[in-house]
Amino acid sequence: MSTTHPTHLDSVVGDAHHAEHHHELSFIKKYVFSTDHKMIGIQFLITTLLMLMVGGALALGVRWQLAFRWSTMPIVGEWLFSGEGGQISPEFYTMLFTMHATVMIFLVIIPILAGAFGNFLIPLMIGADDMAFPVLNMLSYWFMWPAILCFAFALGLGPESITGVIGGMNAGSAQGWTSYPVLSAIAESAPGSQMAQTWWLLAVTFVGFSSMMGSINYMTTIINMRAPGLTLFRMPLTIWAMFITAILQAFALPVLTAAGFMLVADRVLGTCFFIPSGVIVNNADPTTGGGQPLLWQHLFWFYSHPAVYIMLLPAMGMVSDMLSVMCRKPVFGYKPMVYSLAAIAGLGFIVWGHHMFTSGMNPALGMTFMISTMMIALPSAIKTFNWIGTIWGGKPQFNAVFLNCVAFVSLFVVGGLSGIFMAAVPVDIYFHDTYFIVAHFHYVLFGATLFGVFGAIQFWFPKMFGRMMNDTLGQIHFVLTFIGMNCTFFPMHMLGIAGMPRRYADPYLHPYLEHLLPMNQFMTISAMVMGFAQFILLFNFVYSIFCGEKCGRNPWNANTLEWTAPSPPGHGNFDIPPVCYRGPYEYSSPLAVDKDYLPQSEYIPRKPGEKPGDGQH
Amino acid sequence: MGKFWSIFFIFWSIVAVVAVAISPAMGWWFPTAAESPLGEQIDDLFFLILYITTITFIGTQVAMGYVLWRGATNTDDRAEFSHGSHSLEVIWTIVPAFILLFIALYQIPVWEQFRIQSHFPQDAVNSPIAEVTARQFEWRIRYPAPGRVFKGKSDIERWLKQPEPGDLYTVNDLHVPSNKPVLIHLRSGDVQHSFFIPDLRVKQDAVPGMVIPVWFEASRSKAYEWVCAELCGWGHYKMKARVVAESDEDFKNYLHELELEQFDDGVPELADSSAAGEEEVSE
Amino acid sequence: MNPRYLSQFLSKSSAGVATHIFSAFGTIVALCGFVGCDSKPIGSKFVLSERTEELISPARKRVQDQLTEDFGTPQDLVAWLRFPVDYGMHKGTIKDVEATDQGSYKFAVDWTDADAESLRIRRGAGLMMTSGDYAGTNVKVNHYAPESGRIHIDAFMNPAPAVGDELTVVGGKLQAGRMLYMEHCVHCHGTSGDGNGPTAKYLNPKPRDYRLGKFKFTTTKPLEKIATSDLKRTVKLGIPGTYMPSFMLLKDDELSAIVEYVRWLAIRGEMEARIVNELHGDYSTADVRERVKGGETNDEIEEELQTLFDEDFSETVDDLASGLAADWLRADEEPSLILPNVPRVPDSLESQERGKKLYLSGDTKCVSCHGPTGRGDGSSTEEFWDIPGSQPIQKYAVRGLHDDWGNPIKPRDLTRGIYRGGRRPIDIFCRIYAGIKGTQMPAFGGKTGPKDLKDEDIWDIVNYVLSIPYETDRAIHEPLSIPPLEQTTAATE
Incomplete structure (x- = not known):
């Protein structure tokens, strides 16, 4: 264990120096079937960013129909519906929103947080040379591809002879991402309920495998491979969040996988877990039955509510870290932050019923779920106050990273508060399955998580590629996305209050919704602007990989361990195995004399008379 | 730029509040006031939550704008070195806890009427x-x-x-x-x-x-x-x-x-x- | 600002802007691997029937041209006044004329049968001058402004039509019907009314293909077409047990516009079929192949066809149209409607027993399809049936009955209490009297032979059929003391 550190780590030649100790890897081993957590993280990141564009395109299809219903839909209209003058079919619309949600949730948000950032950051931030199980890690990425392939089949892409999806995209999976039976269980009940739905379930199972491999790996790595001195309560909040997320995944996922297999069995083997007797759909033979559709809802939401936190907690952790760095100030209330993360995760397991207030389950359950749901707002509130506390008194640098983080907090507040309306059972009677809920979860998943991700991409980009992303482009992207996002999703609250149900191909068929057309057109145009803005991000990303400004090890003057590694880190990450002496957030500490940060790995000899522990907790 | 961004974030929250405030007049609101006794109670609960959340929204956004503005105009050499405040944590845990619990318990009678069969007319x-x-x-x-x-x-x-x-x-x-x-x-x-x-x-x-x-x-x-x-x-x-x-x-x-x-x-x-x-x- | 006006404004202007943004986005996405094409709005198309496609190309082209001339395209409908379709007509008198810079005209019109504001005339409607110098001239409407009551036409006329000239605008209702059809009906029934919209292939039973001119549930006599009122009832109430939903909440004028458009599509399709019938025996690809084998040359055949077209084909088409128009006209006339000779036979156990006997008897053969207990599981559902008209005779691939559209059908399961054509006694009566057109359900009524059913007998069967859903539970029902209906009726009156 070394006690002295070079003060100018950048002077150590990272890559070249390091590579000497390892044999050269072939291109395939290095960039494709890599077991290096950093490469896997970057693979995840690029894959998910591409999927983000696919999901966005599907969303724009949805928005097009809502604004210019039954008019020629650009691109797909002519391609698939030329006989009808490019006017899409209603089942195509149901496919669009189903696959939009599916792609965004299973191929973007979950893998970009856990897969991309979890992979890239966990070993680096805890001072490990790689994950505990590198091959498992590689498999977790490569299991995404069967999932993507199956989702493509579920979307109706791919040859009919292989997929069995009759009618191509018109018969793409269309049960909503929640796949409620009986609609999803009986093939005759909708065009999308035929083979596409089986592919969909298979794909979700593959995503589940991938996540499960990841989460086992993360837990093991975080528990066993921390650098010397990095105690649990010296871990950055990002790592705490990843750790708790991994636990959530590990406990919730098996339930979804089991439910998925039950549904596949209902569809393929003729079991009736979710199908009651005597149901006649589309003049098919009556079902023999004995099952209960609500069972699926319980099982599904038992996974999918925790999944909402899987889609949020890592972003919360990363934003906490970024805010602290950008404000040059310790995170306000580190331990309350950790405890509230844990509380959200814990409570997350007992609130699933709030998705089912109007479902016909025992109404007494509704009350208990309401109380637990209200209570889960509490740790979220605590976190929000602490983020504001973190900025308070700081010296913020108003760059793209910081702006995205502030947007995260600001928009998360909206998403959190709108959740209270639906947590209240009587009010939810009205709001259930209206656009209010659509507004709510977009504020959480887009407003919070994605802005956190945008910030994180720009924050850790130098570590990934050794170059900075362009900050001006970053700020332009931020402004356009922020404005586009709010103009698209804020009016959805009003649509919800006006009683507009979700998943309607043509809401204006109903006179009480007719007057909402102009508002929807405004939202659609905003959504297009927002969609456009993402090309700026992509451009900035690709451009900066090759032409960005080169940077050293620690361009942000940050404390956590990953910044002591070279940028980009070589195989095995650290040229000098780091040792941790203190918590991750000692910014502007009086102990640091010539700079306003104190890296976790920097040793400061104790002054005479100082008590142990001061400044190095 | 710091001041601009502070105003930017304040501005968006003002726009949001104004948008909600003008919504009823613009017709972006309930199709009509509830036309059933139970619906009226649901509307009352909605407005109660709306007021509480609006106040919270304004509170947090103002606080956010304030800390951003302070940060943008901070001329100190260094940021304040603080790891948090125990008493603040206690306050902002207990107060919201009571408010949330109040909201939850206050809903129950209406739910009972609507869904619990023994309370049906x-x-x-x-x-x-x-x-x-x-x-x-x-x-x-x-x-x-x-x-x-x-x-x-x-x-x-x-x-x-x-x-x-x-x-x-x-x-x-x-x-x-x-x-x-x-x-x-x-x-x-x-x-x-x-x-x-x-x-x-x-x-x-x-x-x-x-x-x-x-x-x-x-x-x-x-x-x-x-x-x-x-x-x-x-x-x-x-x-x-x-x-x-x-x-x-x-x-x-x-x-x-x-x-x-x-x-x-x-x-x-x-x-x-x-x-x-x-x-x-x-x- | 009134939101309705705003919406009209927006849907015009912003759709344009949005299309541009969207196509730019699309182009970029296309680079990422999607299929991209430029996205100017495209029009829907009427497709030719399968039989038309079997013709050799000059014949097919003639059919296509004939149809386009007589019926137009979806974007440019033609109202052929010879057919009994309510195309929507508005008469008016020109009260002032304004020439535009381009040399076309705007008329202000005094409408005789409507006020200017409530009138909706779309671009493309026909305008016929009925008096003055231009009497008999047909032009197209470019634009109609309800606020000012001004019609803008594209045609160049010199000198300008005079104030006081009378005109008639035709086709507004057909256009309105098409708009509604494209919103509510097209994804199942298809643009051409061929029952082959994008959703159709997933439905059971299949959506109606109008082009045979046959509809199943009518109140007209066995050989007659469907009455307009029957179609309206179907659209209004839907067809229980199928995906045909009820459009009850559409306004009455919307309903009737849809119905007229459906009738027009049916007539169009049948017209196509009848024209093709004239040609199919000699000029289908298969026939021509045979003929070539027999020694004729392709050129000779085509020449012969050309001669046919040049000489009397127009007259043939004309005759076909007259016949078709007469058929459709007759359907709405009183003698075509089924009117029971006697009121419903009182619904008693005796009547039901008589009905049951008839149901089970060899004369009606109800059992062979509907089964002895009415479950729709008669022996005919187990057999393989010949495809009618196939040469040599082929059999359907699936067991059971098929309708004239070639779709497998099941005899109604009478125990479920779901009656597709309606549950009124008169509905069931009509089903038995006239059969279900296009299916194997035969017509029993209106015959006078000794073994044929009289109206009383049909009523007995109606009574029996309506009692089938309750047959097994009769024991449970009897103890209930439901007050006799006369008392209730009296109480409400």
Whole structure:
């Protein structure tokens, strides 16, 4: 264990120096079937960013129909519906929103947080040379591809002879991402309920495998491979969040996988877990039955509510870290932050019923779920106050990273508060399955998580590629996305209050919704602007990989361990195995004399008379 | 730039608040004020939560704007070195906890009325108006024969199980008496649907294999729009229907008209009175 | 600002802007691997029937041209006044004329049968001058402004039509019907009414293909077409047990516009079929192949066809149209409608028993399809049936009955209490009297042979059929004391 550190780590030649100790890897081993957590993280990141564009395109299809219903839909209209003058079919619309949600949730948000950032950051931030199980890690990425392939089949892409999806995209999976039976269980009940739905379930199972491999790996790595001195309560909040997320995944996922297999069995083997007797759909033979559709809802939401936190907690952790760095100030209330993360995760397991207030389950359950749901707002509130506390008194640098983080907090507040309306059972009677809920979860998943991700991409980009992303482009992207996002999703609250149900191909068929057309057109145009803005991000990303400004090890003057590694880190990450002496957030500490940060790995000899522990907790 | 961004974030929250404030005037609000006693209570609860959340929203956004502005204008060499404040943490844990718990407990009576069967209005329970069966993509309605009196729970259950010759059928057009609680039995013929009358603030999923009693009361005599609120397939949006609330008198007349129509034998001069009657004789 | 106006404004202007943004976005997405094409709005198309496609190309082209001339395209409908379709007509008198810079005209019109504001005339409607110098001239409407009551036409006329000239605008209702059809009906029934919209292939039973001119549930006599009122009833109430939903909440004028458009599509399709019938025996690809084998040359055949077209084909088409128009006209006339000779036979156990006997008897053969207990499981559902008209005779691939559209059908399960054509006694009566057109359900009524059913007998069967759903539970029902209906009726009156 070394006690002295070079003060100018950048002077150590990272890559070249390091590579000497390892044999050269072939291109395939290095960039494709890599077991290096950093490469896997970057693979995840690029894959998910591409999927983000696919999901966005599907969303724009949805928005097009809502604004210019039954008019020629650009691109797909002519391609698939030329006989009808490019006017899409209603089942195509149901496919669009189903696959939009599916792609965004299973191929973007979950893998970009856990897969991309979890992979890239966990070993680096805890001072490990790689994950505990590198091959498992590689498999977790490569299991995404069967999932993507199956989702493509579920979307109706791919040859009919292989997929069995009759009618191509018109018969793409269309049960909503929640796949409620009986609609999803009986093939005759909708065009999308035929083979596409089986592919969909298979794909979700593959995503589940991938996540499960990841989460086992993360837990093991975080528990066993921390650098010397990095105690649990010296871990950055990002790592705490990843750790708790991994636990959530590990406990919730098996339930979804089991439910998925039950549904596949209902569809393929003729079991009736979710199908009651005597149901006649589309003049098919009556079902023999004995099952209960609500069972699926319980099982599904038992996974999918925790999944909402899987889609949020890592972003919360990363934003906490970024805010602290950008404000040059310790995170306000580190331990309350950790405890509230844990509380959200814990409570997350007992609130699933709030998705089912109007479902016909025992109404007494509704009350208990309401109380637990209200209570889960509490740790979220605590976190929000602490983020504001973190900025308070700081010296913020108003760059793209910081702006995205502030947007995260600001928009998360909206998403959190709108959740209270639906947590209240009587009010939810009205709001259930209206656009209010659509507004709510977009504020959480887009407003919070994605802005956190945008910030994180720009924050850790130098570590990934050794170059900075362009900050001006970053700020332009931020402004356009922020404005586009709010103009698209804020009016959805009003649509919800006006009683507009979700998943309607043509809401204006109903006179009480007719007057909402102009508002929807405004939202659609905003959504297009927002969609456009993402090309700026992509451009900035690709451009900066090759032409960005080169940077050293620690361009942000940050404390956590990953910044002591070279940028980009070589195989095995650290040229000098780091040792941790203190918590991750000692910014502007009086102990640091010539700079306003104190890296976790920097040793400061104790002054005479100082008590142990001061400044190095 | 710091000041600009501080104002930017403040500005968006002002726009948001203004947007909500002008919404009722712009028609981006409830289709009408609730037109049922239960709905009025739901509206009250909504406004209560709206006020609490608006205050919280403004509070947090102002705090955010303030700390950003302070940060932007901070001329100190270094940021403040603080790891937090225990007392602040305690305050902002306990206060929201009480508010949230209050909101939760305050909701319970309304929920009880709407969904707990022992709290249902008993008159409505004893004489259900109709059985509503949702199917892709319409609402099929079955009224008990006019004058059919239910003798207790088991009789109602029997009626739900086995249609009777005098039952009257319609589609997408449910008539109910206004100004008194009425109860329908909701079921689904195929997939899941949801019974949603926006103006009355009533929503209940129709679940295959279940018969769910739903009660509501319309305070005015008028036609209410009735839609489906649970994805039921490609024609989900097509399940356009109406609930017509009308005086007792009109309701009875309506059923009578329906009966004449349903037992029409196509012979003009006799269609009126006798034809329908014989239907029952056989029973 | 009134939101309705705003919406009209927006849907015009912003759709344009949005299309541009969207196509730019689309182009970029296309680079990422999607299929991209430029996205100017495209029109829907009427497709030719399968039989038309079997013709050799000059014949097919003639059919296509004939149809386009007589019926137009979806974007440019032609109202052929010879057919009994309510195309929507508005008469008016020009009260002032304004020439535009481009040399076309705007008329202000005094409408005789409507006020200017409530009138909706779309671009492309026909305008016929009925008096003055231009009497008999047909032009197209470019634009109609309800606020000012001004019609803008594209045609160049010199000198300008005079004030006081009378005109008629035709086709507004057909256009309105098409708009509604494209919103509510097209994804199942298809643009051409061929029952082959994008959703159609997933439905059971299949959506109606109008082009045979046959509809199943009518109140007209066995050989007659469907009456307009029957179609209206079907659209209004839907067809229980199928995906045909109820459009009850559409306004009455919307309903009737849809119905007229459907009738027009049916007539169009049938017209196509009848024209093709004239040509199919000699000029289908298969026939020509045979003929070439027999020694004729392709050129000779085509020449012969050309001669046919040049000489009397127009007259043939004309005759076909007259016949077709007469058929459709007759359907709405009183003698075509089924009117029972006797009121419904009182519904008693005796009547039901008589009905049951008839149901089970060898004369009606109800049992062979509907089964002895009415479950729709008669022996005919187990057999393989010949495809009618196939040469040599082929059999359907699936067991059971098929309708004239070639779709497998099941005899109604009478125990379920779901009656597709309606549950009124008169509905069931009509089903038995006239059969279900296009299916194997035969017509029993209106015959006078000794073994044929009289109206009384049909009523007995109606009574029996309506009692089938309750047959098994009769024991449960009897103890109930439902007050006799006369009393209830009296109480409400």
